[in-house]
Amino acid sequence: MTIKGRIHSFESFGTLDGPGIRFVVFMQGCPLRCLYCHNRDMWDSKGGKEYTASEVIDEMKKYINYIKFSNGGITVTGGEPLMQAEFVSEVFKLAKEMNVHTAIDTSGFADIDKLGSLLKSTDLVLLDIKHVDEEKHKKIAGVENDKIKKFATFVSDQGIPIWIRYVLVPGLTDDENDLIKTREFIQELKTVQNIEVLPYHSMGVYKWEKLGRKYQLEGTKEPSSLDIKKAKEILKI
Numbered sequence: 745m746t747i748k749g750r751i752h753s754f755e756s757f758g759t760l761d762g763p764g765i766r767f768v769v770f771m772q773g774c775p776l777r778c779l780y781c782h783n784r785d786m787w788d789s790k791g792g793k794e795y796t797a798s799e800v801i802d803e804m805k806k807y808i809n810y811i812k813f814s815n816g817g818i819t820v821t822g823g824e825p826l827m828q829a830e831f832v833s834e835v836f837k838l839a840k841e842m843n844v845h846t847a848i849d850t851s852g853f854a855d856i857d858k859l860g861s862l863l864k865s866t867d868l869v870l871l872d873i874k875h876v877d878e879e880k881h882k883k884i885a886g887v888e889n890d891k892i893k894k895f896a897t898f899v900s901d902q903g904i905p906i907w908i909r910y911v912l913v914p915g916l917t918d919d920e921n922d923l924i925k926t927r928e929f930i931q932e933l934k935t936v937q938n939i940e941v942l943p944y945h946s947m948g949v950y951k952w953e954k955l956g957r958k959y960q961l962e963g964t965k966e967p968s969s970l971d972i973k974k975a976k977e978i979l980k981i
């Protein structure tokens with residue numbers, strides 16, 4: 745039986761989610777509940793629209809010249825792509841047949857024994873570390889971070905390049921000691937190529953409002969450029 749994936753949307757010319765120009769696939773469904781989520785409309789795993797892996801590749805093919813010319817590729821994000829690991833694996837297998845670079849953008853919240861062959865056809869993992877401390881992670885994302893740490897170590901042990909992403913939220917993720925612990929965790933990983941500090945923003949709040957949900961971080965300010973600089977310096981490896 746052909747596997748189908750539930751997809752929220754596509755972006756044809758992504759430039760932030762991996763090298764070159766990316767065809768970005770936003771998977772529907774996420775097991776996390778991040779307080780600052782700017783994709784609140786992607787939480788419901790029953791939403792979105794069903795696609796087969798070949799249909800996704802057909803969409804991507806429309807932009808293949810731009811992707812190849814820029815040494816880009818396909819990035820699957822969400823939502824949480826690892827919730828539909830088998831489907832993403834099918835998409836990546838087809839992409840690799842076309843010699844297209846593949847990346848997943850993930851929170852890393854998954855059982856590593858349920859990933860199937862996905863990582864075999866994954867060229868890059870963009871890992872969004874929410875918080876290194878277990879309790880604080882739970883407060884921010886609604887789940888503990890033990891699976892995430894195991895996933896990160898597993899990816900590193902497979903020799904797959906990792907780009908770390910860290911959202912800097914004043915009062916939640918900017919504590920100096922926490923940042924030092926985050927760097928220590930990152931240093932344990934062997935394949936980290938890049939660490940990106942993403943300043944908190946409230947651009948996705950309208951999605952919470954549209955769904956009639958209360959946005960709990962109302963009033964939280966964006967970090968100053970000095971805060972960002974400081975965090976970057978601490979996280980630098």
Ligand code: SF4
Nearest residue numbers: 774776777778781823
């Ligand atoms: S992991 Fe991403 S999509 Fe899921 S709740 Fe967190 S920010 Fe939103």
